[in-house]
Amino acid sequence: MIINFNKKIYSLKSIKKAIKDYSQLANFKIGQKKNYFLVKITKIKPELKDIFQDEFSNYVLSLHQ
């Protein structure tokens, strides 16, 4: 699963912090392509698979506060 975070909205600092906080629940890789930070998520805990992407995005957004 890959999430595209727009660079003009999401900061790399908050993405990294979110990855650090969620690191126990899945494996992450960060990349970038033009205006986006790409976060590749693998080995998600099976019980969280359905909500993981949305919850992670929400958490990244909440770190901007």
Next chain:
Amino acid sequence: MRKNKIVFSLDVTTYSLQAIYATAYSFVDRVYVFLDRKGKKIKVVLESKGNLKKKGLEDLKKEFHNELLNYLLRVEIAKRNQKIRDFIVGTALVSALPTELLTQSSKPEISGTADWQKDPLGIAIPWEEKYGKKKRKTKKKSK
């Protein structure tokens, strides 16, 4: 509008990013919020955590817009009152300091004046008093 999801866009020139962040934050307990940007438009995706019908999603969008206006005003007022707020907080912090700390900071000045009055280096003595007599002696010698 897809199942449980509503998508709309906001103009960055009308709504500040700070206000959008704050509004999104107030919604994260009820919906999944995802933002994207294309030019001057910010695409907002709200996906409900529970099951919502079309009407419910429309209401959510309206509520988001209302909250956005609320935060826009808050941000604007915060900007306008920043100086006075900083001043009030600064004054409150200083007045909350223990009186001992405040008096300690003024002690060196008092001791400084005391040292000056004592004049341990003898620099407060006028030139005439210090060297005036010597000159007279040299005059006598020359005669």
